[in-house]
Amino acid sequence: MFRSVAHAAAFALIAVPRFVRADCxxxxxxxxxxxxxxxxxxxxxxxxxxxxxxxxxxGWRPQEYDVPAPxxxxxxxxxxxVDNLVPNPLKNETGWTGESELGGEAGLQLWVRxxxxxxxxxxxxxxxHVRDDFRHGSYRVGMKLAGENGTCGAFFYFHSDAQEIDLEFLSKEYTNNGGAVNLVLQTPESVASGYDASNTSAYKVKELPFRPDDMFHEYRFDWYSDKVIFYVDGKVLHEMTEDIPVEGGRLFMNHWSNGDPKWSAGPPEKDTAVVVSYVKAYFNSxxxxxxxxxxxxxxxxxxxKVCAIPAQTVAPDGDAAGTYFFSKDEATEKTPGQIMYKGAASSSFLASTTLLTLLPLFAALFSSAFSL
Structure with a gap:
């Protein structure tokens, strides 16, 4: 799960009309x-x-490339x-529970076949993500992990092999009523060890009191200049204070297997998917x-003129799935000057035909990602 991606061109800012009072x-x-x-x-x-x-x-660019063994x-x-990323929204465009368009669990499906x-x-x-300017901030994902044994699902920031913040889930680690998450900072020490962080202070396996494939939970890391703090459903899991990344980078999500018995295990016996309900990032560019x-x-x-970021303190599943989005708050404008994407209440950045015609030109840049 180590990535190298060419920088995409910076996107222009879209001004948001001031029809309502602006906060934040x-x-x-x-x-x-x-x-x-x-x-x-x-x-x-x-x-x-x-x-x-x-x-x-x-705001998300699907990746398509091969990493051959060994x-x-x-x-x-x-x-x-690309076709292993399958959007499956709710039929109810305003509700937070109910039937999905394709049947089964609603959300973005990341498949391993x-x-x-x-x-x-x-x-x-x-x-x-199309942006590569993420630095210190709070990064959150609502996610239901795959249940089939033999895959790795991950949410992470990446700048280089020596500057990376990972939340990684191995389905082989699930038990009857529990699971685990691997918390990793890829550092110069792990690079020197053959890209193996397991024997460094920047690696920790934390047990979870639930199976990650049973329901959606919010997984989060808060990245400061001197530490990274990991959370699940608003509760602190672990804190790291050494070899903290200093450079801007990109957000990734992936779901994969390579049959390695020491990590992903597998291959899985049948198709299996990680399902994502949301991603939120509050950060300094x-x-x-x-x-x-x-x-x-x-x-x-x-x-x-500062807005407090609400904490998700319960699992965002079922009746609690309707988590708060500043970008969906129509009472006041809470995203002044922000780069917005389709689905936000106040703007549809990337909806213009002119900009969309440019995106294929960047495809080769993004698809140059490779694993080491």
Whole structure:
């Protein structure tokens, strides 16, 4: 799960019409027992209501490439394919529970396929956010993991093999009523150890009091300059304070197997999917243009123009699936100056025909991702 991706061109900012009173002009605040931070940017993706096949309209670029064995570090290669990312929104465009369009669990499905193993590859799925300027911030995903033994599902930030923050789930680690999550910072030490973080201080396996494939839970990491704190459903799991990443990077999600008995295991006996209900990120951008945009709308820090980021303290499943999105709040404009994507209440960034015609030009850049 180590990535190298060429930088995409920066996207232009879309001004949001001021038809309603604007809040959050000075940012989004995060307060915990020992920390307080204000972040300037956000992205929010609601996959329970994301319809259509063009995920890039929602800010995510599907990946398509092969990693042959033994480069994959397993007996089988990894084959990431665009058609293994399947949107399956709720039929009810305003509700948060009910039937999905394709049947089964609503959300974005990231599939690992069990067929065609004879080709020497296991077919999986991966997507990367179109932005590559994510730095310090709070990163959250609503996710129901795959139940079939023999896959790895992950949500992570990536800058380089030595600067990476991972939440990784191995279905082989599930028990009858529990599971585990692997918390990893890829560091220079892990690179020197052959990309193996397991013997470093930046690796921790934390047991979970539930099976990750039973229902949706929110998995989160808060990245500060001096630490990374991991959460599940708003509760602290673990804190790391060494080798903290310092560079901007990109968000990824993937689901794969290479048959390695020491990690993913598998291959799975049948097709199996990770299902994502949302991704939320509140962060400081590394782009100078984004810094200037924030300074223009907030020339002097004003606490009254900062919006507190709500904590998800229960599993976002069933009646609790309707989590809060600043970008869906129609009472006041809570995303002033933000880069917006399809599905947000106030704007449809990437909806213009002109911009969409440019996106195929970047496909080769994104599909140059490879595993080491």
């Amino acid at each position: 002009e000075c940012g989004y605040s995060l307060k915990s027992d020992n920390d307080f931070a204000v972040f300037t940017d956000l992205i929010e993706t609601d996959f329970l209501h994301a319809s259509g096949e063009n995920l890039t309209e929602y 480069t994959s570090r397993g007996p089988l290669g990894k084959r990431f394919r 069990a067929d065609n193993i004879s080709s020497g590859f296991i077919s999986g799925s991966e997507m990367a 590394t782009q100078e243009a984004r810094f200037d945009a924030h300074r223009e709308r907030c020339p002097t820090y004003d606490p009254a």
